[in-house]
Amino acid sequence: MSSGYHWGAGQSEKVDATVKPAVLSCFGDVALAIGPSFSRYYEYVTNFLLMAVSTAKVEDRRRKETVEALLIALMFIKEDYDKVEYVEQLRESCIEAYTGIVQGMRTSQNELALLASQTPHMLDLVELIATSDSIEDSLVGAASGLVGDLVTSFGVAILPSVDNQHIAALLTRGRRSKTAKTKSLAMWATKEIRKLKAPAS
Structure with a gap:
């Protein structure tokens, strides 16, 4: 095709x-x-x-x-x-x-x-999803995965854009999911953000 x-x-x-x-x-x-x-x-x-x-x-x-x-x-x-x-x-x-x-x-x-x-547009979509009244579990997982990919791709430069209450709430919801894939993606994205926030040793 x-x-x-x-x-x-x-x-x-x-x-x-x-x-x-x-x-x-x-x-x-x-x-x-x-x-x-x-x-x-x-x-x-x-x-x-x-x-x-x-x-x-x-x-x-x-x-x-x-x-x-x-x-x-x-x-x-x-x-x-x-x-x-x-x-x-x-x-x-x-x-x-x-x-x-x-x-x-x-x-x-x-x-x-x-x-x-394009990262601002990607994160606008993630935040739109995060603030929606109802979200399917698969969408929580997919959005969490995109956050993780952006963090690992752009590093500390993108931290100010992903370190906010809406994305934090999305990842919290994902970590509490009973679906293994969603939970895993949210935990991974959270871990990558925490790495960037950790003080340099």
């Missing part, structure tokens, strides 16, 4: 919404497979990811407004649950894509410099 198809499918309004999260995840897989060579697609993919994150933010705001209205009216509409599920899928796929891109491109200093320009 070509990258052109991925790009077209992601942007087309005619494509079923459920296809778009799957396309996002594929970008991460491609980045992992080709490593630094992914830089030729980097600008297009990251622009698309920003659009996807913006969509998730809008849908989340609409969902909260709708839930408030439903509570007042004591009504239940299946469509709203469908939106919740779609937002979760969209966010998790964005996290997976970012994770694949970070892991694939961090082996080269030039590509690492490219990644640095």
